[in-house]
Amino acid sequence: xxxxKTRPAQAKRGxxxxxxVEAHLRHAIHAGKLRxxxxxxxxxLAQELKVSRGPVREALLRLERDGLVVTTSRRGTFIRDIxxxxxxxxxxxxxxxxxxxxxxxRENASIDxxxxxxxxxxxxxxxxVKNSEEQFFNADMELxxxxxxxxxxxxxxxxxxxxxxxxxxMIARAYSSRIPLANRRESHEQYVRxxxxxxxxxxxxxxxxxxxxxxxxxxxxxxxxxxxxxxxWTEDFPPR
Numbered sequence: 001x002x003x004x005k006t007r008p009a010q011a012k013r014g015x016x017x018x019x020x021v022e023a024h025l026r027h028a029i030h031a032g033k034l035r036x037x038x039x040x041x042x043x044x045l046a047q048e049l050k051v052s053r054g055p056v057r058e059a060l061l062r063l064e065r066d067g068l069v070v071t072t073s074r075r076g077t078f079i080r081d082i083x084x085x086x087x088x089x090x091x092x093x094x095x096x097x098x099x100x101x102x103x104x105x106r107e108n109a110s111i112d113x114x115x116x117x118x119x120x121x122x123x124x125x126x127x128x129v130k131n132s133e134e135q136f137f138n139a140d141m142e143l144x145x146x147x148x149x150x151x152x153x154x155x156x157x158x159x160x161x162x163x164x165x166x167x168x169x170m171i172a173r174a175y176s177s178r179i180p181l182a183n184r185r186e187s188h189e190q191y192v193r194x195x196x197x198x199x200x201x202x203x204x205x206x207x208x209x210x211x212x213x214x215x216x217x218x219x220x221x222x223x224x225x226x227x228x229x230x231x232x233w234t235e236d237f238p239p240r
Contacts, residue, residue, distance in 0.1 A: 017055035022062055024049060029068060029079065032173060036081040040069065066165060082171060084219060090168060095211035097160050098144065099204035102195050104151035106203065111150055117192045120146050128185040136181055137173050143188060147195070175218050187214065 028034045040060070046053045060077050063069045071077045105113050120143035127135035141164075148157045176184065191210050198206040 017049075017051040018058035018062075021045070021049055021051060021056050021059035025059060025063060026068070034079045035174075036079055038079045039075075040077045040079070042077070068165065082168075087168075087171060087219060088215065090163060091211055091215045092208075093163060094160065095208040096204070097156060097163070098147060098211070099207035101148050101151040101153065101156055101160070102203050102207050103200065104153050104156070105147055105195075106200055108150060108152055110152075113147075113150055114196055116146050116150055117143065117195065121189060121192055124185055124188055128181040131181060133173075133177055133181070136184065140184075140188065143192075172218075179218065187217075 042053050042056045046056045064071055069077050070080050123139035127139050148160050194206050
């Protein structure tokens, strides 16, 4: 990637070459610049980032461990693909875990969840007014992370953070971008009302119903991913 928007490839004091490569790739995945089945060419990436192939391989091993890329002995390394069935499982897992977060947040007497969530909603509304997909996506994730943090349950937060890795963010953004921002803003406003007002003994079920509805509205059998031009260190690989 040679745009000014990517993270600088120059060495930073205290940061290893492999960590810089890893951060570069994670940022590209999170930003939607890399899509499923896109091949990463190690030699070209090393030249682009001015590192040897060793750090590139180390970074790719960590990304493979985290489920973001897959490597085959004969074909090379590719951005991981994911099926709608897998997305459905992830949505159900997230719904149950976030439902628990909402319960713990509501039981946390040391915070005012209404103030926290309405501050997060303001950023969503601002992004919708500006018609900025990027700002809306970031505000969307900030709202949900606000709930995770307000639960004051570190294990739940770490589990959700691992489940909703940058690759899942990319998929969610690619699908949801087909829905008008105004509709998505209204959906989040309804969600916040539910989170704050639903009876505590029913809140987990209400959160699960919200995510079930979100999945139904968002996902279908059409291709989800925008057509990005391949970077000079990647190439397209035909669907299986």
